[in-house]
Amino acid sequence: MSIMSNLVNIRILFAFRFFSSLIPAYVIERLFWEERGMTIQMVVYAEIIYALTIVLLEVPTGMMADRWGRKRMMVASALLGCSEFVILLFATEFWHFAVVVFLAGIGRSASSGSENALLYDTLQLQGKASSFEKQLGRLNACDLAAAILAALSGSWLAARFDLELNYWLSFGSALIALMLSMLLAEPKAAEVGEGAAAGGKMPFKRYVTESLRFFRQNPDVRLVVLSGMVTGTAMVYLYEFWQLYANRLEVPVVFFGALSTAIMLLQLPGSLLAHALAERIGRRTLLIGITAVFVIGFAYAAVSRDVAGMAAMLVVCLFSGVMEPVVSGYLHHRTGSATRATIDSFQSLGANLVSMLAGLGFGLFSARYDVFGGYGFIALLCGIFLVWLIAAGRSIAR
Numbered sequence: 001m002s003i004m005s006n007l008v009n010i011r012i013l014f015a016f017r018f019f020s021s022l023i024p025a026y027v028i029e030r031l032f033w034e035e036r037g038m039t040i041q042m043v044v045y046a047e048i049i050y051a052l053t054i055v056l057l058e059v060p061t062g063m064m065a066d067r068w069g070r071k072r073m074m075v076a077s078a079l080l081g082c083s084e085f086v087i088l089l090f091a092t093e094f095w096h097f098a099v100v101v102f103l104a105g106i107g108r109s110a111s112s113g114s115e116n117a118l119l120y121d122t123l124q125l126q127g128k129a130s131s132f133e134k135q136l137g138r139l140n141a142c143d144l145a146a147a148i149l150a151a152l153s154g155s156w157l158a159a160r161f162d163l164e165l166n167y168w169l170s171f172g173s174a175l176i177a178l179m180l181s182m183l184l185a186e187p188k189a190a191e192v193g194e195g196a197a198a199g200g201k202m203p204f205k206r207y208v209t210e211s212l213r214f215f216r217q218n219p220d221v222r223l224v225v226l227s228g229m230v231t232g233t234a235m236v237y238l239y240e241f242w243q244l245y246a247n248r249l250e251v252p253v254v255f256f257g258a259l260s261t262a263i264m265l266l267q268l269p270g271s272l273l274a275h276a277l278a279e280r281i282g283r284r285t286l287l288i289g290i291t292a293v294f295v296i297g298f299a300y301a302a303v304s305r306d307v308a309g310m311a312a313m314l315v316v317c318l319f320s321g322v323m324e325p326v327v328s329g330y331l332h333h334r335t336g337s338a339t340r341a342t343i344d345s346f347q348s349l350g351a352n353l354v355s356m357l358a359g360l361g362f363g364l365f366s367a368r369y370d371v372f373g374g375y376g377f378i379a380l381l382c383g384i385f386l387v388w389l390i391a392a393g394r395s396i397a398r
Helices: 003-021 024-035 040-068 070-088 094-125 129-160 164-181 204-217 219-248 253-265 268-281 283-304 307-320 323-332 337-395
Strands: none
Touching: 003 070, 003 094, 003 129, 003 164, 040 070, 040 094, 040 204, 040 219, 040 337, 070 094, 070 164, 094 129, 094 323, 094 337, 129 164, 129 253, 129 268, 129 323, 204 219, 204 337, 219 253, 219 283, 219 307, 219 323, 219 337, 253 307, 268 283, 268 307, 268 323, 283 307, 283 323, 283 337, 323 337
């Protein structure tokens, strides 16, 4: 693959991520689900199905990506994304939504390790692997820009038209993402080096053993990845239920687009500056500081139950954008190309295990104390991990 081809590949990947995130349905998703008869606990059960699907399929799809190609898995993911919106347009029962999140879990499993592996190997062929955090931050910023546009249009459309219109527009965006995924080029394994060519012939079992050996021999990587899992789980439940939090505060739905925009816009600086902050402050200090912000922010949101609580969640969003580039960069710089997608999939597997287990606590606390209790549980989870991170974080490289 030539340098020019590499550049085209990255640009297509940016466009793919943009249209994959241009989903105006998300801004009214929970309201739409409630309108169709879904309770908070049902939504949590759906989230558990989603996470369980990823738990079962994340590593197998990562191995498939390493053995058969990252592009194929991304095309499959985009195709499943189109199917989800078709089903949602006609969903009226819990099992309909369960099928949707099941397909979403398969799609997410197929793409999660593949995207980062394809990006890193493309950069490696250019001799620019050290810029992975910067490029991943820009990719995340691209996601956020698309999501902001979707939120602004989605809330306005939801206020003026039927809620289903947003889902039709989202389906159109998913179709464009599918077409773009077909234009991606697969970096040649032999050119990437580090045994990638041989890696393509490895037995499936060896992908697992090599990945487990990698995590076993690198305790610092385990801790950094776990920090991403915990804070990532916290953000999952912020994304999923902020609409209900705002609804309990009697915020008119017409302002939901502005709130969704603020949630995403505040993450942009962290995504773009993550690489610089990690180099200047140090990764250990940065991870501890961000986790502490999560603890304080979610605890205040749970206790205050007012506009100030919503503001606290926005502060959490301001710091959250730093996490993924720092965590993924720390992981990929220490990973060989032959098992890159599999190891990244193990990271996503762990994140969804944590999310699934946290969902049980979030659901129980929400059932008793409404959504405020759920966020109190998230604050407790982050607080317990913060104590561990401070005690065991000395091994994390600066």
